[in-house]
Amino acid sequence: METLRQFAEEAVGKIKEYLPEEYQDVECGIVERIKNNGVYWTGISFRKPADPNSMTIYMEDCFGEYKKGMPFDKVMEEMAGKIADHLGMGPELYIERTEDFESVKDFLEPLLINTKANRKVLQDTPCMAAADLSVVCRAVLPMKDGQGSIEVKGIHLEKWGIEKKQLFEQAFENMEKPGMCTLQRMDLCMLGAIGGTVEDNLLESPEPSIKKAGLPKDTAGGEMFVLTNKSKSFGAAAMVCPGVMEKVESLFPEGFYILPSSVHECLIIRKDEQLKVKELEQMVFEVNRTAVEAHDRLSDHVYEYDREKGSICLASKALEKERGMER
Numbered sequence: 512m513e514t515l516r517q518f519a520e521e522a523v524g525k526i527k528e529y530l531p532e533e534y535q536d537v538e539c540g541i542v543e544r545i546k547n548n549g550v551y552w553t554g555i556s557f558r559k560p561a562d563p564n565s566m567t568i569y570m571e572d573c574f575g576e577y578k579k580g581m582p583f584d585k586v587m588e589e590m591a592g593k594i595a596d597h598l599g600m601g602p603e604l605y606i607e608r609t610e611d612f613e614s615v616k617d618f619l620e621p622l623l624i625n626t627k628a629n630r631k632v633l634q635d636t637p638c639m640a641a642a643d644l645s646v647v648c649r650a651v652l653p654m655k656d657g658q659g660s661i662e663v664k665g666i667h668l669e670k671w672g673i674e675k676k677q678l679f680e681q682a683f684e685n686m687e688k689p690g691m692c693t694l695q696r697m698d699l700c701m702l703g704a705i706g707g708t709v710e711d712n713l714l715e716s717p718e719p720s721i722k723k724a725g726l727p728k729d730t731a732g733g734e735m736f737v738l739t740n741k742s743k744s745f746g747a748a749a750m751v752c753p754g755v756m757e758k759v760e761s762l763f764p765e766g767f768y769i770l771p772s773s774v775h776e777c778l779i780i781r782k783d784e785q786l787k788v789k790e791l792e793q794m795v796f797e798v799n800r801t802a803v804e805a806h807d808r809l810s811d812h813v814y815e816y817d818r819e820k821g822s823i824c825l826a827s828k829a830l831e832k833e834r835g836m837e838r
Contacts, residue, residue: 515553518574522587523555529591536560537594542567547774548628550806557594568593609650609661612671618650619663619682620740623748623774625810635665637675641751642823644810648682649745687754689715690741694759694779697735714758734783738769739776747777747809753821760816768826769816770795771809788813788826 519541527535542556544567558565568590577586609615626633626645639646648663661667668678686692694713713736738759739746749755750769759767759779766782768791780786796811813826 515570515574518577519553519555519570521583522570522573522590525587526555526591526594529587531595534559534595544569545632546806547624548806548808549631552806566594609652609667610670612673612677615650615652615671616681617685618652619648619678620651620686620745621679621682621748621751622647622649622745623751623809625808628808637663637665637668637678639675639679639751642814642825643812644751644823646679646748646751648678651742683752683754686740686748686752692738692740692746692749692752692755694736694738694762697737697778700737713762714755716762734781736779737772737776738779743775746775747771747773750777750814750816750823756816756821756823757818760818767816769814769823771812771814772798773803773807774809775807777809792827 523539523541526539527537530537537557537559539555539557542554544552544554546552552569552571554567554569556565556567573586573590577583623641623644623646624632626640626643629645633645633647636647649660650663651660663678668675690712692714696713738749738755740749750771763779763781768780768782768786768788770778770780770791772778780791791813792811795813799808799811814823815826815829816822817824817829
C-alpha cells in the first residue's frame with residue numbers, strides 16, 4: 512500500500528473484521544472532504560443504520576503511522592476502538608440543536624480563512640470580507656465525548672430564517688464575551704506549552720497600557736504577543752472581532768502589527784521604527800512554508816487594525832497610503 516488511497520480502500524474493506532459483532536451492520540465508505548485552503552482529506556465515514564449522525568476518521572494520520580512502521584493490524588485495532596467508542600454512545604451531536612436559530616445561536620463562532628485559497632468553499636457559505644481574507648461561521652456543539660462542529664452554509668440561514676448580518680453579529684458577540692479570547696506574551700505561552708506558569712489573560716488586564724507586561728527589548732519574545740481564542744482552535748478570527756481588537760488597540764497606544772501565525776492564532780507585535788513591513792511579510796512567508804501545515808495557513812501578509820472602519824487592513828497598503836499623504 513504505497514498511496515493514501517490504497518490504504519483507505521484496504522482499511523474500509525477490512526475494518527469490520529476488527530469491530531465487535533454488534534457493529535457488523537455499520538455503514539462505511541470512503542469520503543473526500545475539502546478542508547481549509549482547498550486541501551482534500553481522505554477519510555472513512557461510519558454510521559449505524561438508524562442513526563442520522565456519522566463519524567469520519569481521516570486516513571492521513573493512520574497512513575502516517577503505517578508508513579512509520581506500525582503494523583497494519585495495530586492501526587486497524589486502534590481505528591476500530593475509536594469507532595466502537597463512538598458508535599456505543601448513540602447519537603451525540605444533538606441534531607435538534609441545529610433546527611432553529613435560538614437553539615444554535617450561543618454555539619456560533621467566527622472563523623477566518625484565506626479568500627483566494629477557499630473560493631470553492633465560499634461559493635455556498637455565508638461570508639464577510641476582511642482585507643484579503645474571509646470570515647465564515649461554525650457552530651461548536653457539545654457532545655457526550657467532547658464536541659462537534661458544523662460549518663454554517665446558506666441552507667442553514669434559510670432554515671433558521673435569518674439574514675447574514677444577524678449570523679455574524681451573534682458569532683462576534685459570542686467570541687467577544689469575557690474570557691473567550693486571550694492575549695499573552697509569546698515567551699510565556701511557550702512556557703505554558705511545556706508546563707510552566709502562564710500569565711493572566713492580558714485582554715482582561717485592568718491596566719490601560721500593556722507596557723508593564725513587556726520585557727526589555729533584548730529579551731527574546733518580549734515584544735511579541737499571541738492572540739487566539741480559549742480553545743486555541745481557529746482563534747485567528749479574534750483579529751476580526753471589533754470588541755476584541757478595541758481592547759488590543761488600547762493596550763498598544765504606539766500602534767501594532769498583526770502577523771497571521773496560522774488559522775488558529777495570530778501574533779501582535781508593537782510598531783517600531785526598526786520594523787519593516789516587507790521584512791515581517793518575508794518572515795511570515797518563510798514560517799508558513801517551513802512550520803505550518805498547508806491546511807492551517809492563513810496568509811502571507813501582515814495586517815493593521817483600522818479603528819475608524821473597525822476592521823483589519825493590509826499593512827503594506829496602509830503604509831502606501833501614509834507615504835502618499837506625506838507627498
